[in-house]
Amino acid sequence: MNFFETIFKYIGDTYTDRLSYFPTNIRVSLLIILFCIVAMVELYIYILFKRASKNREEKQIKYWKEHIDNMLANVVIYDESDDTDEIIAHFYPKIKKMPLRNPIVNNILTTEILTYHKNFTGKVPEVLAVLFHKLDLDKKSRKKINNKNWETKIEGIREANEMEITDMAEEIVKYTDDENGLLRMEAQAAYIKLSPSNPFHFLDRAQERILDWHQVVLFEIITKNKKLAIPSFSKWLRSPNDTVVMLCLKLIDHFMQFDAAEEVQRLLKHHNPKIVKKSINIIGKLELEDAEKHMFGVYFDHPDEIKLEILNSIGKISSGNYAEFLSSRIYSADTKIKMEAMYAIKNDPDDGENKLKEIFKQTTAENRTLIKHVLDNRIKP
Amino acid sequence: MSKILIAEDEVLMLKALEFKLKKDGYQVDVASDGRQAMDKVKSETYDLILTDIMMPFVGGMEILSYIKNDPLKKSTPVLLISAVGLENVVLEGFSLGADDFIYKPFNLNELSVRIKRYIKQNVF
Numbered sequence: 001m002n003f004f005e006t007i008f009k010y011i012g013d014t015y016t017d018r019l020s021y022f023p024t025n026i027r028v029s030l031l032i033i034l035f036c037i038v039a040m041v042e043l044y045i046y047i048l049f050k051r052a053s054k055n056r057e058e059k060q061i062k063y064w065k066e067h068i069d070n071m072l073a074n075v076v077i078y079d080e081s082d083d084t085d086e087i088i089a090h091f092y093p094k095i096k097k098m099p100l101r102n103p104i105v106n107n108i109l110t111t112e113i114l115t116y117h118k119n120f121t122g123k124v125p126e127v128l129a130v131l132f133h134k135l136d137l138d139k140k141s142r143k144k145i146n147n148k149n150w151e152t153k154i155e156g157i158r159e160a161n162e163m164e165i166t167d168m169a170e171e172i173v174k175y176t177d178d179e180n181g182l183l184r185m186e187a188q189a190a191y192i193k194l195s196p197s198n199p200f201h202f203l204d205r206a207q208e209r210i211l212d213w214h215q216v217v218l219f220e221i222i223t224k225n226k227k228l229a230i231p232s233f234s235k236w237l238r239s240p241n242d243t244v245v246m247l248c249l250k251l252i253d254h255f256m257q258f259d260a261a262e263e264v265q266r267l268l269k270h271h272n273p274k275i276v277k278k279s280i281n282i283i284g285k286l287e288l289e290d291a292e293k294h295m296f297g298v299y300f301d302h303p304d305e306i307k308l309e310i311l312n313s314i315g316k317i318s319s320g321n322y323a324e325f326l327s328s329r330i331y332s333a334d335t336k337i338k339m340e341a342m343y344a345i346k347n348d349p350d351d352g353e354n355k356l357k358e359i360f361k362q363t364t365a366e367n368r369t370l371i372k373h374v375l376d377n378r379i380k381p
Numbered sequence: 382m383s384k385i386l387i388a389e390d391e392v393l394m395l396k397a398l399e400f401k402l403k404k405d406g407y408q409v410d411v412a413s414d415g416r417q418a419m420d421k422v423k424s425e426t427y428d429l430i431l432t433d434i435m436m437p438f439v440g441g442m443e444i445l446s447y448i449k450n451d452p453l454k455k456s457t458p459v460l461l462i463s464a465v466g467l468e469n470v471v472l473e474g475f476s477l478g479a480d481d482f483i484y485k486p487f488n489l490n491e492l493s494v495r496i497k498r499y500i501k502q503n504v505f
Contacts, residue, residue, distance in 0.1 A: 069396050077401040077489065115393050122488040 060104050068108050071095060075131070076116055076124050087127050092134055100135060110137050114162050132163050145171050150178075154186045161190035169194040176202035185214045189221055192228070199228060203236045203244050210243040218247060223254055234260035242272045249278045258286060265291045268298050276302065277309050284313025292317055296325060308340050315344030323348060327359065330367055338367065342374040383500045384408045386425070388418035388432040388444065389462065398431065401489050402496070415439025422448060427457055428500050431483075434463045434470065442477060449478035458499040462487075 019027060071094065078087050099105050110132075117128045132138060137159075144156025145168065153175065160168040172194065175187035188210070192199045210218065222228060233248035234257065245267070252260045265288070267279040276298075283291040295310045302310070311329060314322055326348075329341035345359070346352045353375060360371045373379060385407045389395040395411055402409045410425065412418035415436035422430065422444060430448065434441040441461055448454045458480040463470060471482055480499055483492055 069393060072393075073396045073400040076397045077404055112393055115391070116397065119391075119394055119485050119487070120397075120489060121486045122490060124489065125486075 057104065060102075061108070064098075064102075064105050064108050068098075068105070068112055072109075072112050072116060075127060076120060078127070084123065084127055084130060087123075088130050088134065092131065095131065095135060106137070106140065109135070110140065110159065113137070114159060117162055129163055138163065138165050138168075141165065142168060142171065150180050150183045154183055157183075157186045157190045161186075161193055164194065166194050166196055169196075173202060177205055177208050179208060181208075181211060181214075184208055185211075185217065188214075188218060192218070192221055193225065200231055200236075203239065203248070206239070206241050206244050209241070210247055215243065215247045215250065219250055219254070222251060230255055232257055232259050234263040237263040237267060242275060245270075245272075245275055246278065249275065249282060253278075253282050253285060256286065258288075261286065261288050261291065264288070265294050268294050273303070273306060277306050280306065280309040280313050284309075284316035287317050289317055289319050289321075292319060292321060296322060304334055304337060308336055311337065311340035311344050315340070315347040318344070318347040318349055318352070320348045320350045323350075323355070327355075330359065330363070330370075335370070338370055339374065342371060346374055382406065382408045383428040384410065384426070385496070386410045386412065386418065386421055386427045386430045386432075388412040388415065388430070388436060388441065390414055390433060390436045394433075397489070398492075401493060405493055405497070407496075415441070415444065418444055419447065422454070426454070429496060430457055430459045431496070432459065432461060434461055434465075434474070442473060445474065445477050445479055458502070460495065460499070 015030065019030070022030070071091070075087065075091050078090070095109070098109070100109070113128050113132050117125045117132075141156045141159040141163070144152050145160065147153055147156065157172055157175070159165075160172065169191055172187050172191050175183050176191050178184045178187065188202050191202050195201060222230075230251075233251045233255075236244050236248045237252075237260065239245050239248075249264070249267075251257075252264065261283075264279050264282050264286075267275055268291075270276050270279070280295060283295065292314060295313060299307060299310050311326070314326065323345065326341045326345045330338050330345075332338055332341070342356060345356050348355060356371050356375060360368055363371070385402055387395060387398050387402070387409060388411075389398060390413055392413060395413060399409050399411050410421060410427070412421055416438035418432060418436070419439045430444070432441040432444050441463075445459050445461065448457055448459055455478070459478070460481045460483055461474050461479045462483045462485065463474075464485040474482060481495060483495070
């Protein structure tokens with residue numbers, strides 16, 4: 001009798017043959033124990049396989065990473081004086097020999113090309129862009145953009161953005177108003193860079209909010225991209241999307257777009273106080289004298305925060321047309337409004353400082369203290 | 382043969398820089414984080430140090446500060462690599478004694494020429 005026969009006989013004698021004589025609770029317990037043992041063995045086998053496959057994958061990643069690292073580092077340091085075609089002809093066959101259908105190889109190669117493309121100038125990005133295209137990695141990016149998973153979509157959009165694959169702009173534009181905020185942001189940022197003819201088209205169709213932090217990102221992209229043809233942002237000031245209006249106001253402010261003056265004045269009656277406040281701020285910065293009467297017209301309809309902005313803008317315009325109005329404001333109950341009005345009077349080109357000194361002689365003790373403060377040029381408003 | 386230390390936490394960039402400078406005929410030592418770089422700076426003498434500003438454990442500015450405060454090492458040219466060209470960072474770097482700033486993205490050949498110039502200056 002061999003080893004296994006001995007074990008089976010033991011199990012048979014102890015359990016199987018006697019199973020029918022055991023009470024029900026013992027039988028159930030034995031079945032549960034049996035189930036647990038089988039489950040545990042299965043689990044061990046599963047973990048073992050997983051570990052083995054992970055180890056194999058890690059080895060593969062390490063091997064291919066080393067190989068691709070060396071290959072691309074050689075591409076990057078290739079002599080700049082050489083022709084791009086010559087460099088491509090030298091390296092393309094070598095890279096093509098790699099198993100590019102293997103997702104590990106494909107991912108490493110894509111990531112490394114993107115990294116080098118981002119970090120170097122000169123011939124390197126040009127060579128890498130040609131390689132990216134010749135190796136059909138752009139097709140992979142296109143597939144990623146059309147994937148169901150939003151994270152994969154973002155990955156594809158980032159690749160298209162970094163490698164400047166302009167013909168993907170039309171595929172990306174549909175995500176610029178996606179309900180997923182991260183995807184939307186990535187698509188908008190990429191679209192600005194990739195759309196050659198109409199990079200701000202996404203603003204026409206934006207119904208979803210452009211979040212505040214995303215506005216900062218877009219602002220940076222738009223203002224730092226020197227290749228971008230900057231349109232007049234006033235055409236989006238009638239957008240039903242308040243966040244689009246806000247972003248455009250920030251851009252009008254940055255690019256000092258005087259042609260937007262009329263539209264900005266119209267926004268003084270906007271329902272959103274943040275937009276009203278920003279419009280007033282722009283009117284002040286652009287010193288739009290024509291808008292003074294409109295600001296004066298809405299002054300009493302607004303809360304103190306906007307009143308302060310109006311006084312500040314009147315001060316910046318400093319036309320002297322509203323000197324009396326400003327003088328009356330120094331008797332406001334709010335100290336901040338008093339101060340802002342005093343600074344506005346001080347800015348009056350028609351000897352504002354002397355006007356304040358005149359007021360100083362006749363006004364209240366509190367106002368006199370404030371005027372002293374305002375007239376002290378060492379203190380910045 | 383001039384000896385250069387490259388401190389850069391992005392492995393890929395480190396490799397490209399290492400390959401390029403070796404191709405240019407330098408003896409190259411590499412560090413993939415700030416701590417490693419600091420250890421090497423303390424124990425070895427280099428003709429030039431090329432370091433990233435943002436690195437784990439010890440930043441490029443700390444390495445720069447250490448070198449420029451050491452009487453024996455302060456003549457070693459230090460070139461800082463940075464992805465951000467923020468005015469205050471640049472000012473801090475120069476005030477600590479950095480010899481040059483390299484902003485990402487950069488041209489490898491331009492970097493190579495700059496390094497050559499600093500090493501020449503330091504030799505004569």
